[in-house]
Every structure is written in C-alpha cells, then in structure tokens.
Amino acid sequence: MYRLQPRAVVKDMTVVFFSSLAMIIFEIFLSRFFSVILDYNYVFLIISLATLGIGVGGYLAYKWNERFIEMSTSILGTFAVSMMLVVLTMYALPYQGIVFYALCAILPFILGGLILAGTMQSSKEQVHILYFVDLVAAGLGATGAIFLMNAINPIQTIGLITFVLIFVYLVVSYRKTGRWSKFVYSFVLMGLALNMVYPFLDFIEFKAYRTSPFTVFSKRPDAKIVYTHWDAFSRTDVYDTKDELLYMTIDGSAMSPISKYSKELKEVDYLLTTTGALSFQHGPKKSALIIGAGGGQEVLTAQMSGFEEIDAVDINKGSFDAVHALAGLSGDIFHQNGVKEIISDGRSYIKKTTKKYDLIYLSLVKKQSENGLGLALTENFIYTHEALKDYMNRLNSDGRLAFLLHDDTELNKMMYAAKKYYQGQGMDEKSIKNYIAVVGTYQHLGHVLVGMKGPIINRPLLILQKQPMDKEMAQLLMDSTLHIQQIPIHIPHINDQYGTLQALFNTQHVNVNSNRDDRPFFYNKTNQFPMGLVVAIMIPILVAMFLLRRRVLSSGQAVYFSGIAIGFMLIEVTFIQKLSLPLGHPTRSFVTVLGVLLVAGGIGSYCSKQGKTIYGRYSPLVIIGFLALLANTLVGLFDHSLEIPETHRMFIIVVLLFPLGFFMGMPFPHGLAHLQHEQVAMSWGINGVMTVVGSLLAAALSLTFGFTVTLWIGASIYILLFIFQPTVKSV
Structure with a gap:
C-alpha cells in the first residue's frame, strides 16, 4: 500500500x-515563439506534436515505476533548466528547420509529463486532489502567461x-x-534574477x-530594425530600408508599409x-471606417480624398504603438485631427458601435499564404x-463597403456573400x-503586377x-481607374462584366460556404477534409498504439481514457474559437x-468521489454532454447581444462554462x-x-463541418x- x-x-x-x-506557460510561449520564425502551418503542427511528450512522459513513469520516487526531485530540477x-x-542559433525545433520543444514536455504521471501513480489514493491541483494550476497558468x-x-x-x-x-x-x-542551482538562480533586471538576450x-x-x-541583412515590441499577441517590428517607406511586420511576415511623412500630404x-x-x-465623404489600419496609409488616403472623420481599427495594439514611437518619420498619423484609433477586432467593433459611415474599408486584413493549412485554420469573423450584413447595416443610406482582396478566389467568396x-x-x-463594382490591380506604387491573366485577378477591389x-x-x-492605370473588371453601365465574372467563378472549385460565423474560415478555399491534419492525427494514434502494445490497460480502459481526452478537447477548442467574436479578441477568448x-474542472476533480451512478453508469458523463449542447445554444444568443458591455458578456460566459468545466473535471480521476x-x-x-x-480533430472538424457539428460530436x-x-472493464 502507498499510504502518504x-x-x-x-x-x-x-x-x-x-x-x-510551467508546462502550460511553456506551451503558450511556444505558440508565440514559433509564430515569429515559422509559418503558421508548422506552428500548429509542431506544438500539437510536441505535447505528445506528455504522453511519452507517462509511459516513462510506468516503465520507471519504483525508481521514480528516488528520481522525482532531480527530474524537477532538470525540467526547470530544460x-x-x-x-x-532555439533563440541564438540560426534557423535550423522544422525537425530541430520539434525535437527541442518536446523535451520539456517529456520531463513534465514524467513528473505529473509519476507523482499521481505514486500517490494514487490522492489522485482526485492532485488532478484538482493540476487543472487549477493549468488554468491559472493560461491566464498568467498572457499577463x-x-x-x-x-x-x-x-x-x-x-x-x-528551480526555487521550488x-x-x-x-x-x-x-x-x-x-x-549549481543557486548560481543559476542568481543568474536568472539578474536576467530579470538586465535581460541577457538584449x-x-x-x-x-x-x-x-x-x-x-x-534575405535583407541591410534592413535595419528601428522599432520592436513583443507581447502575448504579436511581435511587431519596423524596418528601415532607406527608401520612402518604413515596413512594419507582424510576426515577421504580415507586412504593412508606413509612409515617411512630415504632415505635408x-x-x-x-x-x-x-x-x-x-x-x-467618389461618393459622400464625411466619415470613414478603416478596418486593419496597419501602418496608416489608408488614413492618409482618406485625408487626401477629403474625409472629415476617420476611425482606424486594428486588433494589434503594436501597430499603433509603432507608428507613435516613430512619430518623427511617420508623422504620427493616428494622432492627427479627425483621426481616431480603435484597438479592437473589426467585427466586434462594428457589432457594438452605433455610428454610421459613408465608407467602410477593409484592405488585405490577413496575409495570404497560398492556401496554407495554418492560414486556412485561422478563424476570421x-x-x-453575417459580417457583410453587419457592415452594410452600419452604412449611411448612400454609403459603400469596399474590400481589397488578394485574388479572384477570395473575390469569388465575397461576391457570393x-x-x-x-x-x-x-x-x-x-x-x-448595379450595386457592385470590381477593379483589378495592374500596378502598385509604380511596380507592375500580373493584373488579369486568364482566371487570375490580382488584388481585386470589390465595392458594394x-x-x-x-x-x-x-x-x-x-x-x-484608367487614369491610375488599373484594370476595370466590372463597372455597372460602363463595363458590365458581371456575367463574365460569374462564368469564371463557376469554373473554380472554391468553398463559398466556409465563411459563415459557424464556420469562419475564409482562407479555406477547398471542400476537402484537410489531409495535412489527417497525417498529423495519425502520428499520435500510432504513438498510442505503441504505448498500448503490452496491454497494460484493457481495451475498455483505453477507450474510456481516450474518449474523455478527445471529447474534452473537441469542446474546449471549439468554444475558444467560437467565443472570440462575442468576447472581442482571440486572446481574451483563449484565457476565459x-x-x-x-x-x-479542478474543483470537479476534487469532488469526483461524490459523482453518482445511474444503473452502474457514471452520471457526470451524460451531464457533460447535455451541458455542452446547452452552453452552445445559449452562447449563440450573443450574436444578437453584443451591445451588452464586455465585462457583463464575460461574466455571463463564465457562468455558462463553469458548470460544464466542473463536470468535465470528474471522469478522469x-x-x-x-x-x-501500476496502470x-x-x-x-x-x-x-x-x-x-x-x-x-477539433481543428479538422470545425474547418470541414463548422463549430456546431464539432461540439455535437464532442458532446456525443x-x-x-x-x-x-x-x-469499460475495471472502470
């Protein structure tokens, strides 16, 4: 017996x-670190696969059953240093490739998983308390990491x-x-303390x-970084290449130019x-809303065009901070008369504002990535x-809505909407x-682009x-259009090519239904189940099969622990994605x-021994299923309730999710x-x-079928x- x-x-x-x-903070850190040096395709996959280390750590704890008690303290120190x-x-070495970063990232997860699994195995009688501590710490860590x-x-x-x-x-x-x-560890502690005052990485x-x-x-080592800021949301850098522009990058890739400007238009x-x-x-010019303000060039364009009131919205606070910090070069355009900066997701702002505009303009709000899986997985409301309808409702009676897009496939989806x-x-x-006009880009700032070549329309402007x-x-x-050497694709009455555009779109195999609030994956341009995710899913399944090869667990036990893990993640991940709209920001949704x-769930784990059985079945399981579906239904009401203050919305969502989380913490302990x-x-x-x-699986199902279907599967x-x-034998 293991009496403690x-x-x-x-x-x-x-x-x-x-x-x-530490593990949850490290996982969140990796998402920020890899977003800076890798394409999002690889960020998502590497972090998912790196967390396999938790499972590998559990296997090692099983193998080293008796020896773990002797090793546990030294493993904690090694985990900290690792x-x-x-x-x-990863920071100091030049770029090394995907495999190198995956192998680096997995090591701390193996050690952390070994500590947690080994501790719970050696203290089995107190597992409901330890799992309570585990979940509460993870919840606090998720919030603390962002802060x-x-x-x-x-x-x-x-x-x-x-x-x-190390101190612990x-x-x-x-x-x-x-x-x-x-x-040795005391010396490391002193070094880390000094690092907090004088960061070594500076x-x-x-x-x-x-x-x-x-x-x-x-490939431009001559480009000098003149501003940088790195936080939980993004890394914002501004480069000076000694021409008429500065170049602001978000996470190293999404680029927005800043015009060098001394307040002379x-x-x-x-x-x-x-x-x-x-x-x-053309049209009335009293008020304009610019969504995705970036480096502020559209603000300057609106001023030169005669707009009196300009509201500039950007979800990235770092964009505004960069322009302010470089006021001597940028003219501090967001602080000029008639210009108002708004830090918000564009959709959330348009849902809660009562102001009406003559023009709402969205310009290349997201970077394009050649149908990359990572970009396709990014929810974009x-x-x-539904967003298009919200924009139109915020226009004056003779107003207009404009989108500058990347190509004809995006144009296809927006024209369908x-x-x-x-x-x-x-x-x-x-x-x-007669309500729609489309202009293609032939040249941009003197640089000739592709224009219209066969089925390709480059950087189309869609005016509604x-x-x-x-x-x-x-x-x-x-x-x-002709004066500035651009391409008139469809202009009512004058160059009516609406039918030609529709014929072009009919030849494309574009998923025009993948941009709805329940399935807001605008950059997912296919109707196919993402094969990249299928391959990624097979890797952990093969790892699980390897762990189960000795039949330490019965098939029923394996199904039980696999089922609660998959169900938990389907519900959790989908709510994180779904609630980013009513909560106004993806980070706020993640933390909440x-x-x-x-x-x-930690509190539920502590109370798990009180869970009742119904005809030999553990009742919290069925309660979780119905609470998930109820919460999904009630959350859907927020589409019509964004006028409620954000703090009230957050409180209501906490009240909705808390009972669900309470019962979701019970089945595992x-x-x-x-x-x-030994099991x-x-x-x-x-x-x-x-x-x-x-x-x-949550990512793949949401991308293919939408949030509602994914939640139903998780609840089921x-x-x-x-x-x-x-x-399920022995459970």
Whole structure:
C-alpha cells in the first residue's frame, strides 16, 4: 500500500502545481515563439506534436515505476533548466528547420509529463486532489502567461518561470540535494534574477528570426530594425530600408508599409495611384471606417480624398504603438485631427458601435499564404456572410463597403456573400450587378503586377453600394481607374462584366460556404477534409498504439481514457474559437475558456468521489454532454447581444462554462481511482496522447463541418461513454 503522510501530500501537491503551471506557460510561449520564425502551418503542427511528450512522459513513469520516487526531485530540477536551455538554443542559433525545433520543444514536455504521471501513480489514493491541483494550476497558468508576456515579454516570461521552478525544486528537495547541486542551482538562480533586471538576450541577436525563410526580411541583412515590441499577441517590428517607406511586420511576415511623412500630404500623394484609393474618391465623404489600419496609409488616403472623420481599427495594439514611437518619420498619423484609433477586432467593433459611415474599408486584413493549412485554420469573423450584413447595416443610406482582396478566389467568396445579402434585401440577379463594382490591380506604387491573366485577378477591389450605382458615378469610377492605370473588371453601365465574372467563378472549385460565423474560415478555399491534419492525427494514434502494445490497460480502459481526452478537447477548442467574436479578441477568448474550464474542472476533480451512478453508469458523463449542447445554444444568443458591455458578456460566459468545466473535471480521476496502481501512469500517458488527437480533430472538424457539428460530436462522445460504460472493464 502507498499510504502518504500529510507532509508528503503537500509536497506532491506543490510539485504538481508548479510543474503544471510551467508546462502550460511553456506551451503558450511556444505558440508565440514559433509564430515569429515559422509559418503558421508548422506552428500548429509542431506544438500539437510536441505535447505528445506528455504522453511519452507517462509511459516513462510506468516503465520507471519504483525508481521514480528516488528520481522525482532531480527530474524537477532538470525540467526547470530544460525549458530555459531549449529557449536559448532555439533563440541564438540560426534557423535550423522544422525537425530541430520539434525535437527541442518536446523535451520539456517529456520531463513534465514524467513528473505529473509519476507523482499521481505514486500517490494514487490522492489522485482526485492532485488532478484538482493540476487543472487549477493549468488554468491559472493560461491566464498568467498572457499577463506576463504582456508585462515583460515572452522570453523573459520563461526566465521567470524557470526561476520559480528551480526555487521550488530547492525547497522541496533541500535535504536530498547534494552540496554541489545546491551550489549549481543557486548560481543559476542568481543568474536568472539578474536576467530579470538586465535581460541577457538584449545582448544576443535573435538569429533564428533574422535567418528564418518565413520572415520577410530574412534575405535583407541591410534592413535595419528601428522599432520592436513583443507581447502575448504579436511581435511587431519596423524596418528601415532607406527608401520612402518604413515596413512594419507582424510576426515577421504580415507586412504593412508606413509612409515617411512630415504632415505635408503632398509628400504621400503617390498613395492616390493605388487600387484601394478608388474606394475613397467618389461618393459622400464625411466619415470613414478603416478596418486593419496597419501602418496608416489608408488614413492618409482618406485625408487626401477629403474625409472629415476617420476611425482606424486594428486588433494589434503594436501597430499603433509603432507608428507613435516613430512619430518623427511617420508623422504620427493616428494622432492627427479627425483621426481616431480603435484597438479592437473589426467585427466586434462594428457589432457594438452605433455610428454610421459613408465608407467602410477593409484592405488585405490577413496575409495570404497560398492556401496554407495554418492560414486556412485561422478563424476570421470579418469576412463572413453575417459580417457583410453587419457592415452594410452600419452604412449611411448612400454609403459603400469596399474590400481589397488578394485574388479572384477570395473575390469569388465575397461576391457570393454579397449576392446572398442583396437577395435577402429582395433584389434579383439583374439588379444586383448595379450595386457592385470590381477593379483589378495592374500596378502598385509604380511596380507592375500580373493584373488579369486568364482566371487570375490580382488584388481585386470589390465595392458594394448601399444604393445602385448610377451612370454618372460609374463613369467617374471608370475614368479614375484608367487614369491610375488599373484594370476595370466590372463597372455597372460602363463595363458590365458581371456575367463574365460569374462564368469564371463557376469554373473554380472554391468553398463559398466556409465563411459563415459557424464556420469562419475564409482562407479555406477547398471542400476537402484537410489531409495535412489527417497525417498529423495519425502520428499520435500510432504513438498510442505503441504505448498500448503490452496491454497494460484493457481495451475498455483505453477507450474510456481516450474518449474523455478527445471529447474534452473537441469542446474546449471549439468554444475558444467560437467565443472570440462575442468576447472581442482571440486572446481574451483563449484565457476565459481555458481558465474557466480548467479551474472549474479542478474543483470537479476534487469532488469526483461524490459523482453518482445511474444503473452502474457514471452520471457526470451524460451531464457533460447535455451541458455542452446547452452552453452552445445559449452562447449563440450573443450574436444578437453584443451591445451588452464586455465585462457583463464575460461574466455571463463564465457562468455558462463553469458548470460544464466542473463536470468535465470528474471522469478522469474517477477512472484513475478504479485502476491498479501500476496502470495509473499508462492511463495518464494515453490520455495525454489522445488530447493531441482531440485538438487536431477539433481543428479538422470545425474547418470541414463548422463549430456546431464539432461540439455535437464532442458532446456525443461523453454521452456514448455513459451509455456503453458497463463494457469499460475495471472502470
């Protein structure tokens, strides 16, 4: 028997708390670090696969069952140091490739998984308490990581958490630690403390960033960084290449130019030759809303075109901060008279504002990535059918909505959404074409682009009118288009090519339904299940099969722990994506959903022994299924309730999710309590591996079928486990 003294229980709780806290912070850090040096395709996959280390750690805890108790304290110290060493290595070395970063990232997860699984196996009688501590720590860590990375920066955050973990290691193992080890770790502690005051990395070049092929200026060593800021949301850099522009990059790739400007508009009149400038030149010019303000060039265009009030919206605070910090070069355009900067997601702002505009303009709000899986997986509520309707409702009676897009496939999707909107207003096909104008880009700031070549329309400008365009307005647009050497694709009355465009779109295999609020994946241009995710899902499944080859767990037990892991992630990931709209920001959604579900789940774990059975079935399983569906239904009401203050919305969502999280924390410790001692670590490992499957599967299902279907599948898994639980032997 493994009877523990109260002091030993407190020690185990301390180790589990800080190990879990460190792992979730490290995972969130990796998402920020890799976003800077890798394409999002690889960020998503590497982090998902790296967390397989948790499952591998569980397997090692099973293999080293008896030896773990002797090794546990030294593993904690190694885990602490491994995080900082991994970060320093990836930071200081030139770009090394995907495999190298995956191998680096997985090491701390293996050690962390080994600590958590081994501790729970050696303290099986207290597993409901330890799992409570584990989940609460993860919930606090998710919230704390965002706060710390905003307060200091991502690298310093890892330095701080390493300092805390080493300190905990020395406290809990002081009597067992040798003199030499104490000296080494104390020296490391002093170094980390000094690092918080005088960051060492200020003196070390971020070579992985400057040499990564995924960053815009990797092949321009002459480009000088004149501003940089790195927080939980993005890394914002501004480069000076000694020409008339500065170049602001977000996470090294999404680029937005900043015009060098000393408050004389004649200095930047070249902006009036761009395709996007056509949206500002004709029609009423009192108020304009620019979504995706970036470096502020559209603000200058609006000023030169005569707009009196200009509201500039950008979700990235760093964009505004960069322009302010470089006021001597940028003219501090966002602080000029008549200009108002708004830090918000464009869709959230348009839902809560009561102001109406003569023009709403969105310009290349997201970078294009050649149908990259990562970009396709990015939920984007600003281009959905429902968003278009919201924009049109915020226009004055003779206002216009304009999108500058990347290519004809995006044009296809937005014109389809526009057609659905106009049809909803009672218009027929023949009338709709008079509300729409399309201009292609031939040249941009003197650089000739592809223009229209076969089925390709480069950087199309789509203008949607609140009222039909008359012949006079159409002629003005036609003349302006030809004057600046752009391509008139469809201009009502003058160059009517609406039918030709529709014929072109009919030849494309574009998923025109993948930009709705329930499936807001605008850059997903296919109707196919993402094969990249299928391959990624197979990797953890193969790992799970390897772990189960010795049949330490029965098939029923394997199904049970796999099912609750997949179901948990399907529900959690989908709510994080779905709630980014009502909560106004993806980061706010991440912190709220993860924090509430994990903390509530920890409390549920503590109470798991109180869970009732119904005809031999564990009742929390079926309760989880129905609460998930109820929460999804009630969350849907927020589409009509964004006028509620954000703090109230957040409170309501916390109230909705807390009962769900409470019951979701019960099944895992309940299952562990019915296992043999030597099965605990293996079940932890299987659960950890299948958590990765769940997160990847959530992404694939949401992309293909939408949020509602994904949540139904997650809820159904819990309900099926409840129904068939009698076949799950020993649980």
